[in-house]
Amino acid sequence: MSHTIQATGAGSGHPASSRRPNSTLIVIYLSLGGLSFAVLQSLVAPALATIGKDLSVTTSDASWILTAYLLSAAVLTPILGRLGDMVGKRKVLIIVLSLLLVGTVLAALAPNLGVLIIARALQGAAGAIMPLSIGVVRDELPKERVGVTIGLLSAIFGIGAGVGIVAAGPIVENLSWQWLFWLPAILVVIALIGVIFGMPESPVKTPGRLDILGAGILGVSLVSLLLAISEGENWGWDSFGTVGLLALGAIALVVFVLVELRTKEPLIDMRLMKVRGVWTAHVVALIFGFAMFGTFVLVPTLLQLPSATGYGFGDTVSEAGLFLLPTVIMMVIFGPVAGILVRKVGPKPPMLLGSIFVTAAFILPAIDHSQIWQIVVSGLLTGAGIGLALASTSNAIIESVPATQTGEAISVNTISRTIGSSIGTAVIAALISSHSTPQGLPLNDAFTIGFWVCAGVAVLAILGALAAPSMRQRRKQAEALGVEDLPDEADELHLLHTGRAEDAR
Structure with a gap:
């Protein structure tokens, strides 16, 4: 497969003679779009019972509100990511954000479950925001800002999911479930206006057919x-x-x-999967998707159980959500930190450190979760680990593929995380269900086993990070082609990995 490259290189989108766009505003618009998608992914989960009751359907039927979103995101993310590479990332971002806005408003106005499911499917199209945004950052921002910005955008997807869990309770208790959609719609409108009027079209394209x-x-x-x-x-x-x-x-x-x-x-160049920096990043993303949503199921459930059980904490939905705030704060801090570390030592060390943090975050409550400080420390470690690792996986892919294939490569990483999230949610829910009283009250063993399962899965992330290529290994590969500036030559490295060395010359 050959690629027609109209322009390449991070930050090479505009000639020096033209006025460069405000890169800070671009990052803000992309962040708001990504935050909206991530918040909407998790925001409805704590409110399923309330929505089901209001629409006169069972909680089981209401679960399709989540399923439709995940299915749509998984299917449309690679398609729209590839279209962004082909016809322009800004054009596709406008389409994606418009679909997200229509779906969000439709959900807020939905008179029945069928309409709400359709609305959620429209929202799921916004899964492509992640690959499109990272592609824009690579094309438009100065090279020295790319790593940190990608770290921030990657962390935002974890932050948004956490914010959704935290905010759902107070919104439903003080307003109504419809406001779960009206509030994110405000962010989507700002992001859409910003992309339309404040973002230039990316010059890096790969013309072709879908x-x-x-x-x-x-x-x-x-x-x-x-x-x-x-x-x-x-x-x-x-x-x-x-x-x-x-x-x-x-x-x-x-x-x-x-x-x-x-x-x-x-649609997806399978030869990219042979590149060690790519497949290891996908493995780590899959596992972190599992661990992240494992946390979002286990911790609120444990905190909301009656204290009379001897292991629950008797918190309300809103109070339980607040205990995820330390996790969200650490994601905000460590996402950009990961970008700085990537620039200095490569993506492998922060990816490995993040995997170790998350493993420790689950081992602690698996041993004992009777004290609230154990839950808080676990949340701090989880947030730091997710911020480090997910930001590093995105940067690892950026450094391993040519600019013209950024969208499709990051799309696969996003799908991996989505599948991991679905598996994590399903496995932990099944564990809780199978370790409950006849009345449906989860037993203490459900949480002990659940934390140990997440810890065991997180160990796989450590192995995946250890298998990632080091900076030295990547530099050796670059030297084989006489490349001096490794980050600038991802295209040539990619050709080497896929057996197209002749093209590189």
Whole structure:
């Protein structure tokens, strides 16, 4: 597969003679868009029972409000990310933010569950904000600001998810569930206006055709897998529907890989998966998606249990959400810190450190979660770990692929995180359900086992980070082509990795 590159290099979007756009405002607009998407992903979860009651449906049926969002995001993220690389990231960002705004307003006005599910599917299209935003940052910002900014944007997706959990209780208790959508809509409007009037079109494009066949097969695979994971607890993990969808999803994924390897202009260049800096970043993102949403399920549930149980803390929904604030604050701090570290020592050390932090964050409450300080310290470690690791995975990909393939590579990373989040939520919910009293009250063992499971999964992130290439290894690869400035030559390194060294010369 060959690429037509109209312009490349971070921060090379505009000639010196032209007036550069205000990069700070661009980052603000992108941050608001990303924050809106992430908040909307988690904001409705604590309010499902309330929404279901108001719309006269069961909580199980109301869970489709979450499922529709995840399915739409997983399917549309790679398609829209690829379109951004092809026709321009700003154009596609405007489309994506418009869909997010329409979906958010429609959700706030939804008279029944069917309309609300459609609205959530429209919102899910905004999953492409992450790859598109990182592509814009790479194209528009000065090189010295790219790493830190990507760290901030990556952390925002974790921050938004945490803010959603924290804010849901107070919004529903003091306003109504409709305001779960009206408030984020304000952020979306600001972001959309900013992108339309304050952001230039990226000069880095990869002209070509959209791989419709690949998109269709990938859609079948992701919908099957995520539907089985999301509904497995309700349907039964050994039911024909769950097992059949898992099998269909796995088969379709294999077919997708085979088709993409033979397609001239694939939706996702599978050769990128051979690059160690890429596949290790995807593995770490998958695991952190699991760990992050494992935290968002376990901690609020534990805090809201009656203190009479001997292990619950008797907090309200709002009070329980506040205990996630330390996690959110640490994400805000350590996301940009990761970007600084990446520039100095490469993405591997902060990715490894973040994985160690999160592992420790789960081991502590797994050993004992009877004291509130243990929950708080666990939250601090979780936030620091997520901020470091997720920012590092995005930077690792940026340094491993050419600018023309930023969208598709980050899209896969975003999908990995989404799938990890779905698996984490489903697994922890199943553990809690299987370790409960006949009246449905979770037992203490549910939390002990849940924390240990998350700790065990986090260890896999440590192994993934250890497998990532070091700065020295990457420099050796660069020297093989006579490259002096490693960060500027990701295109040539990519050609080397994929066996196209002749093109690099």
